[in-house]
Amino acid sequence: MILDLMQHLLNGLMLGSILALPALGLTLIFSVLGFVNFSIAAQMTAGAYAGWLVNSHFKWPLVPCIMVAFFVAGAIGVAGDRLALKPMRKKVNANTPLMVAIVSIALNLALENGYRFLFGNELNSYDLPLVRDFHFLGLGIGPQQAQNLLIALVMAGVLAAFFSLTRLGKAMRAVADNADLARLKGINPDSLSNIATFIGMGLAGVGGALLAVDTSADPSTGARLLLLIFASSVVGGLSSLSGAIMGALFIGVASEMSMFFISPVYKSAIAFVAIVLVLLVKPTGLFSGLSGAKR
Amino acid sequence: MTTYLIFILTIAGIYAMLSLGLVTIWGQGGMVNLGLVGFFSLGAYTSALLTAHGVPIVGGWVAGAIFSGLVGAALTYTTRKMRGDYLAIVSLGFAEVIRLIAMNETWLTHGSDGISGIKAPYKLALGNAFDGFYLILVWAVVAITAWMISRLLRAPFGRALRAMRDDEQVAAVAGKPVLQFKLKSFFIGASVTGLAGAMYAHLTSYIAPDSFVPLLTIYIFLAATLGGYTRIKGALVGAVVVVALLELSRYFAAFIPGLNAVQIASVREMSISLTLIIVMQMWPDGLFAPKNEKSECHADNTAGNINETRPAPRTHHI
Numbered sequence: 001m002i003l004d005l006m007q008h009l010l011n012g013l014m015l016g017s018i019l020a021l022p023a024l025g026l027t028l029i030f031s032v033l034g035f036v037n038f039s040i041a042a043q044m045t046a047g048a049y050a051g052w053l054v055n056s057h058f059k060w061p062l063v064p065c066i067m068v069a070f071f072v073a074g075a076i077g078v079a080g081d082r083l084a085l086k087p088m089r090k091k092v093n094a095n096t097p098l099m100v101a102i103v104s105i106a107l108n109l110a111l112e113n114g115y116r117f118l119f120g121n122e123l124n125s126y127d128l129p130l131v132r133d134f135h136f137l138g139l140g141i142g143p144q145q146a147q148n149l150l151i152a153l154v155m156a157g158v159l160a161a162f163f164s165l166t167r168l169g170k171a172m173r174a175v176a177d178n179a180d181l182a183r184l185k186g187i188n189p190d191s192l193s194n195i196a197t198f199i200g201m202g203l204a205g206v207g208g209a210l211l212a213v214d215t216s217a218d219p220s221t222g223a224r225l226l227l228l229i230f231a232s233s234v235v236g237g238l239s240s241l242s243g244a245i246m247g248a249l250f251i252g253v254a255s256e257m258s259m260f261f262i263s264p265v266y267k268s269a270i271a272f273v274a275i276v277l278v279l280l281v282k283p284t285g286l287f288s289g290l291s292g293a294k295r
Numbered sequence: 296m297t298t299y300l301i302f303i304l305t306i307a308g309i310y311a312m313l314s315l316g317l318v319t320i321w322g323q324g325g326m327v328n329l330g331l332v333g334f335f336s337l338g339a340y341t342s343a344l345l346t347a348h349g350v351p352i353v354g355g356w357v358a359g360a361i362f363s364g365l366v367g368a369a370l371t372y373t374t375r376k377m378r379g380d381y382l383a384i385v386s387l388g389f390a391e392v393i394r395l396i397a398m399n400e401t402w403l404t405h406g407s408d409g410i411s412g413i414k415a416p417y418k419l420a421l422g423n424a425f426d427g428f429y430l431i432l433v434w435a436v437v438a439i440t441a442w443m444i445s446r447l448l449r450a451p452f453g454r455a456l457r458a459m460r461d462d463e464q465v466a467a468v469a470g471k472p473v474l475q476f477k478l479k480s481f482f483i484g485a486s487v488t489g490l491a492g493a494m495y496a497h498l499t500s501y502i503a504p505d506s507f508v509p510l511l512t513i514y515i516f517l518a519a520t521l522g523g524y525t526r527i528k529g530a531l532v533g534a535v536v537v538v539a540l541l542e543l544s545r546y547f548a549a550f551i552p553g554l555n556a557v558q559i560a561s562v563r564e565m566s567i568s569l570t571l572i573i574v575m576q577m578w579p580d581g582l583f584a585p586k587n588e589k590s591e592c593h594a595d596n597t598a599g600n601i602n603e604t605r606p607a608p609r610t611h612h613i
Contacts, residue, residue, distance in 0.1 A: 035380070036380045036383065036384065084572050084576075087576045088575060088576060091579060095325065095460075097379070097380060098325075098327045098379050098380070098383065099575065099579070101327065101380060101383055102327065102329075102516055102571075102575070103571070103572055103575050103576075105329065105512075105513065106513055106516075106568040106569075106571040106572045106575075107568070107572060109510065109513060109564060109565075109567075109568040110565050110568035110569050110572070113561040113562075113564045113565040113568070114561070114565060116557060116558075116560075116561040117557075117558050117561040117562065117565070120555075120557055120558075121557055227387070227388050227391055230384045230387075230388070231388075234381065234384060238380075263399065265395060265398070265399045266395055266399070268391055268395070269391070269392045269395050271388065272385075272388035272389065272391065272392050275384065275385060275388060276373050276385065276388075279373060279374060279376075279377060279381060279385075280373060283376040283377050
């Protein structure tokens, strides 16, 4: 029983580590640009396909595939943002963030159908050597998942360094905290928006590629996790980067643990319940206020 | 051909109902309902299940509408303290939960097999005339709903709703019970959506999780935006245009050589999503622009806005 519990906890942490990257991306874009970008699911799928293409055609190992996923998803993300969302953002009124959110959903569907057009509905598996699970204190750990966890941790570490050490990272945090104040200090939020979108969508792409390594690359790879990612960001407070990671781990563990009570098919319903419960208890999210100027 | 045309026009009526629901919630109430398809299927399943257990069809429709409305109000209440984006996410999640329930609670919904043999009103008595009768019935419901909503929106209720949509803080300062207005407008919009679902279920007499594609939400957003998302008239015209677009794209896709079925489907879905993006960018006001109810001195207050390159400042909830 205890061992079962530990196994689910471990699986939850591994799922959470995959969720953490897109959730970070979503949070970053939301903090800097001020709207919820639903096209993040399509960028995850872009990363999944990009990684799969170089992996299956050139037999590249995992880490270079992940890099390709980052750049391709980031580039498609910036292109989509500039073509579809930026013209919408310029129309300023109280409704703008919601209008942009709706357009981002349409963009998501357009991209998803683009992938479906190009690659069909097939499930495409990465061509990576199969390795047996190793056992540690009676817990089974898949090497692939352990590797995913490691990659997610490294990415989160690099990002943390970027935000705390570089000028660009600090500028982004400043804009996220207070755009007007940042502008007074000579930071142009508009020029940061491309970089924030690139990094955010790139992270989503990495998340998508890691997910596809675990399952498969197909047109709905990203869409399957969309709700869990939103739940992670919302639980994390939507504008706190460290909150997003905590939220992702929380949602990962919660959805794995839920299998003790309900059928696994309701995994993403747990995300919905988590969002509602968390918002009822603490409207700003569980981990909001972890980062930023207030600290 | 006549049967096909009648069917398409009936579907247009159902889309018009859905757009009316969206105009109430989004256009007038300023809240985004991304779970439209969830409320639609909730109404459909409620009515289908109740009428299968002997409830008269009218009872099923009313129950479907009220139940969807109550769920909508509950979602609004849950997100009452948060910025608008949260309602978008929560309603999206709601639609997913409804889909999961419809897929997996086989004892209730028959899972992916769906529910068949849903009763149609007077189908036996009318015989071949049924299709025409249902077409008229649906559009009659649309007309009554449109009339009722437009009465409501012209009443002080509607004015307060728009004031709240444009500036929640000001409306609250003016003494308007903002939360109550939001709950009511979401209730009305969601019940109209649920009623559309009930009418759909009794039209096709078969529903399954596959009948309720998430893309429907995009269709209806396109319909509402095309017509001018704040206007009743726009909702009706927009719905007809979207159905026409959908049907035309079916023929258009058949003309492109060398495409397989999956590619044809993806081209259609892609063209609808791209149309929505283009329409929202180029004609955000749609065919029928929102009526300007602001006084002269507010007419150009966005010109000097220092936030030109940023989205509107985040609204602070009270």
